[in-house]
Amino acid sequence: MQEYTFLKLLVIIFGVSASVVFLLNRLKIPSIVGFLIAGVFMGPHGFGIIKDIHNVELLAEIGVILLLFTIGLELSFKNIMMLRSAVLGGGLSQVLLTILAATAISYPLLGKFNAALFAGFLVAMSSTAIVMKMLFDRAEMDSPHGRIAVGVLIFQDLCVVPFMLFVPILAGNSGGLVGVALTMAKAAAIIVVVILGARWLVPQILHQIAHTRSRELFVIAIILLCLGTALLTSRLGLSLALGAFLAGLIISESEYAYQAISDIVPFKESFNGLFFISVGMLMNLSFLGTNLITAISAVIIILFLKAFITFISVSFLGYSPRVAMQTGLHLAQIGEFSFVLATAGRTAGLIADNIYQIFLSASVMTMVLTPFIISISPAFSGWLSSRRLLHRLDRMKKKAEMEGYPRKKTEHVIIIGFGLNGRNLARVLRDADIPYVVLELNNNTVRTMKKKGEPIYYGDGSSPEILHKLGITAAKVLVIAISDPASTRRIVQIARKENPTIHIIVRTRYTSEIEDLIKLGADEVIPEEFETSIEIFARVLHHYQTPRNLISGHIENIRSDSYRVLRKVELPRRHLAERHEVLSGIETETFLIKDKTHASGRSLAQLSLRSETGATVIAVRRDEKLITNPDADFVLEPGDVVYLIGRKDNISRAFRLLEEGKL
Numbered sequence: 001m002q003e004y005t006f007l008k009l010l011v012i013i014f015g016v017s018a019s020v021v022f023l024l025n026r027l028k029i030p031s032i033v034g035f036l037i038a039g040v041f042m043g044p045h046g047f048g049i050i051k052d053i054h055n056v057e058l059l060a061e062i063g064v065i066l067l068l069f070t071i072g073l074e075l076s077f078k079n080i081m082m083l084r085s086a087v088l089g090g091g092l093s094q095v096l097l098t099i100l101a102a103t104a105i106s107y108p109l110l111g112k113f114n115a116a117l118f119a120g121f122l123v124a125m126s127s128t129a130i131v132m133k134m135l136f137d138r139a140e141m142d143s144p145h146g147r148i149a150v151g152v153l154i155f156q157d158l159c160v161v162p163f164m165l166f167v168p169i170l171a172g173n174s175g176g177l178v179g180v181a182l183t184m185a186k187a188a189a190i191i192v193v194v195i196l197g198a199r200w201l202v203p204q205i206l207h208q209i210a211h212t213r214s215r216e217l218f219v220i221a222i223i224l225l226c227l228g229t230a231l232l233t234s235r236l237g238l239s240l241a242l243g244a245f246l247a248g249l250i251i252s253e254s255e256y257a258y259q260a261i262s263d264i265v266p267f268k269e270s271f272n273g274l275f276f277i278s279v280g281m282l283m284n285l286s287f288l289g290t291n292l293i294t295a296i297s298a299v300i301i302i303l304f305l306k307a308f309i310t311f312i313s314v315s316f317l318g319y320s321p322r323v324a325m326q327t328g329l330h331l332a333q334i335g336e337f338s339f340v341l342a343t344a345g346r347t348a349g350l351i352a353d354n355i356y357q358i359f360l361s362a363s364v365m366t367m368v369l370t371p372f373i374i375s376i377s378p379a380f381s382g383w384l385s386s387r388r389l390l391h392r393l394d395r396m397k398k399k400a401e402m403e404g405y406p407r408k409k410t411e412h413v414i415i416i417g418f419g420l421n422g423r424n425l426a427r428v429l430r431d432a433d434i435p436y437v438v439l440e441l442n443n444n445t446v447r448t449m450k451k452k453g454e455p456i457y458y459g460d461g462s463s464p465e466i467l468h469k470l471g472i473t474a475a476k477v478l479v480i481a482i483s484d485p486a487s488t489r490r491i492v493q494i495a496r497k498e499n500p501t502i503h504i505i506v507r508t509r510y511t512s513e514i515e516d517l518i519k520l521g522a523d524e525v526i527p528e529e530f531e532t533s534i535e536i537f538a539r540v541l542h543h544y545q546t547p548r549n550l551i552s553g554h555i556e557n558i559r560s561d562s563y564r565v566l567r568k569v570e571l572p573r574r575h576l577a578e579r580h581e582v583l584s585g586i587e588t589e590t591f592l593i594k595d596k597t598h599a600s601g602r603s604l605a606q607l608s609l610r611s612e613t614g615a616t617v618i619a620v621r622r623d624e625k626l627i628t629n630p631d632a633d634f635v636l637e638p639g640d641v642v643y644l645i646g647r648k649d650n651i652s653r654a655f656r657l658l659e660e661g662k663l
Contacts, residue, residue, distance in 0.1 A: 489517065593642065642658070
């Protein structure tokens with residue numbers, strides 16, 4: 001009957017949690033919050049559906065192991081180095097300042113320095129799961145505040161290792177100085193093993209297993225490595241979760257990390273749900289009702305303290321007040337690893353049951369509030385940065401930044417964002433001798449590209465002052481290629497207000513943003529997801545030797561009216577078919593005359609282009625002038641662009657004659 005009871009327990013847990021998560025998903029609230037609320041309802045302090053949570057805690061322990069294992073998988077040393085300024089700069093200052101501030105606040109209440117310091121550990125952690133999911137859902141992973149938030153979260157996740165090591169030391173269970181030294185020696189030895197394993201042993205083992213092409217064997221090996229390392233560290237006196245984290249870190253340095261993540265994630269999500277449900281079950285609603293004022297006060301202090309400290313830490317990295325405040329609001333909650341630490345501290349006697357309940361209640365409330373705080377963060381940070389003090393600081397900072405900004409540019413292109421799209425555009429503009437300036441919020445990118453001669457400057461594009469320094473009133477085109485929807489909308493509004501005639505092109509990820517951006521003033525909005533599909537079908541049609549002008553017709557039909565045709569999935573088949581009948585086998589092409597081109601310095605009569613190739617010259621562009629239907633005596637010069645019409649084979653022969661003088 002024990003098996004029946006356990007199965008019934010799982011059915012109840014997953015049934016109730018699925019219903020709660022489904023309901024909250026409609027409200028755009030992360031599933032983790034749903035698991036916490038479901039646990040509160042089902043637990044012995046809620047409706048009492050489940051009174052004995054021992055079995056749930058066992059499954060939750062596995063969930064913690066898998067959670068830390070997958071975090072280790074995603075925290076490769078390469079990722080850490082890519083975000084090293086945010087990880088080491090923002091993360092280190094945020095964690096240290098939060099620990100110091102939380103320790104100072106909690107010491108008068110707890111009366112013990114070790115307990116107050118442990119409270120600092122708990123408050124310093126933010127929720128990797130919730131923040132990462134919210135950033136991904138809002139397409140803000142590559143935004144300035146998104147990159148910084150991820151960097152700080154990485155550092156916080158790494159801090160779990162020393163924090164777990166310090167739990168027995170703070171509790172006085174480490175046997176004095178000798179015990180502390182022994183614990184540190186064990187940790188150092190394990191780190192050495194991790195480095196050696198990451199460099200040689202584990203990749204070799206996984207290579208041999210992968211060579212068998214047995215997915216079942218690969219999954220078993222990954223789980224064995226995860227649980228085996230966790231058991232080993234537990235036997236050495238450290239935690240199970242720490243061992244799982246180190247196992248993930250080992251695999252992350254091999255080429256099998258992505259496959260391991262895809263195989264483990266389904267288990268991780270299920271067991272993580274059980275972990276958060278078990279946390280919710282521990283929350284005592286009657287205690288919360290009795291101490292509601294205390295819990296709410298703790299929530300307010302935690303949210304304000306973490307948001308303010310993160311704001312200070314990010315500002316030190318050189319980011320604008322708006323970006324710093326957005327990052328602070330994203331990281332203001334208590335994290336899932338704090339629950340793991342709190343459970344360990346409670347077991348070790350570091351915190352009493354009543355303090356644990358206050359922490360648990362406040363933590364759950366901060367996590368529940370996080371989606372709402374993140375949703376209002378763009379508007380709130382923009383409003384706050386416009387307040388007198390922050391606005392003055394922002395202006396002082398911008399004044400210092402603007403010292404090297406360009407002077408009196410006209411008819412130029414302003415590129416905001418220097419990712420892949422921005423770099424490609426800059427290269428083309430440079431080759432075409434079109435003046436441009438670039439605005440970027442990544443310090444490292446600005447410094448690196450500045451040394452290479454790029455006209456790139458550091459700054460926030462949502463600032464009217466900075467746009468004026470870039471010459472927004474005299475610019476001809478503005479290209480916005482950043483992954484921050486809120487900033488993108490604000491930049492479009494400001495640019496259209498400051499220069500009603502400027503042509504604004506916006507790159508976005510999703511078509512759902514097209515209409516809003518056009519209403520705000522954008523002339524063209526290019527969604528990445530459909531541009532990819534356009535590139536695919538254009539290449540397919542080209543492979544079937546469809547004329548290029550017909551392919552262009554298809555593309556223009558899809559791009560017209562803000563991609564409405566493609567979004568409705570209604571291609572005008574009859575119109576395209578008619579065009580195909582008319583244009584089949586005919587195309588138009590252009591040819592640039594260069595110094596060493598055979599046609600340079602020769603007249604159209606001397607080339608005998610029509611009689612020799614069958615292609616016809618319909619126009620020639622010289623400088624800014626378009627000469628249509630040029631006569632036979634027209635002499636071609638370097639820099640001329642020749643417009644040709646004819647069948648595909650005619651055009652190919654004309655190209656050879658113009659270039660080489662022979663067919």
